[in-house]
Amino acid sequence: MTARPALWITLEGGDGSGKTTQAELLESWLRDSGRTVLRTREPGGSEVGQLIRDIVLHHRGDIAPRAEALLYAADRAHHVETVVLPALERGEIVLQDRYLDSSVAYQGAGRVLDGAQVRDLSLWATNGALPDITVLLDLDPVTARQRLDSADKPFDRLEAEKQDFHVRVREAYLALADAEPGRFVVLDAAASPDEIAEAIRTRIAPLL
Template identity: 50%
Template sequence: MAGVFVVFEGGDGVGKSTQTALLADWARALGREVLVTLEPGGSPIGEVLRDLVLNPAWGDVSPRAEALMYAADKAQHVYEVIRPALDRGALVISDRYVDSLLAYQGAGRDLDPDRVEQIARWATGDLLPDLTVVLDLDPAQGLATIEEKDRLEDAGHDVHLRARQAFLALAARDPEHYLVLPARLPVAELADRIRARLASLLSGPAGTVEP
């Protein structure tokens, strides 16, 4: 049974964690091994990098340094966590991946998008998700649900608006591997749509999966 890699992307406060948990429960009930992970973080080194990029106590961080730390987090995450799980046939579900680097550090921080993408693809060994689910929402609505904001959440409306536009642009250029959904649809409806799209990817030697 081949491993399957699914990523949830979108702004802060859109419900990625909720849908990640629902999808994992559904897949486990079908007998799949499921690994749920996140970025930044997801590995011991990643947890250190997560603190460096998100903790306001570290003060001002240059956009380039920030992008490189996110890339390092992803490199270790793929090496230590994601690739081994895929190799043994697991369904890997990650809360954020490369697109967040392209959206927030590339577009949001106004760095050269081609250069940021080149770094990101090199860091991850060109590992692409089988499906990326983008939960789309006005950034102001999502951020309004967060009381204590980390350094990136508190980066300003313009950064988050550019990131949102970047997520949608990435999805538009590769619709076969993306599913864009309005984040404020009912939770159950979102879960149904995601399962329906994923069902064909989970069909294989283990048998046909029904959404």
């Protein structure tokens, strides 16, 4: 039997944009089609990454912006080397919640660091590894905050940032998508989950 080609899919978007819901729907559809799926996330897609996740999202107190960017890059380096690339080499589909675009948006624009430097840091950490397709779930920060409030759970360090932070994050994401139209597909996260899921399947089906 001929091995099926691997595929690396990342989901991006601001907090409250529905990435988890769409990851669940896409994973189910891919498995139903007979594909082997590795679902993972950043930060926290490995044992080491989970330790870093606890620091960057739940540490009480400030973390210097450059230190935060370096922690995310460290997680990414280990995650790609020990989780993502081995799965792709096995011919699996990697379905990942967040990758380097999150760092450019959150640590670059959000923390007002140099986005190009943040991106270069992650590219160095991962030896230039980029996903085949990135789905950006775009949602205005006001609606996103309403969704987070209705979830009735404690905010992590990034979710708790003020609205201007999340506005900068959204603008950075859209700029990234404009710069790489061949990799990004931008979808309106205000649409129904089923409509979004169908749009994602339509874009991914030709790649399988």
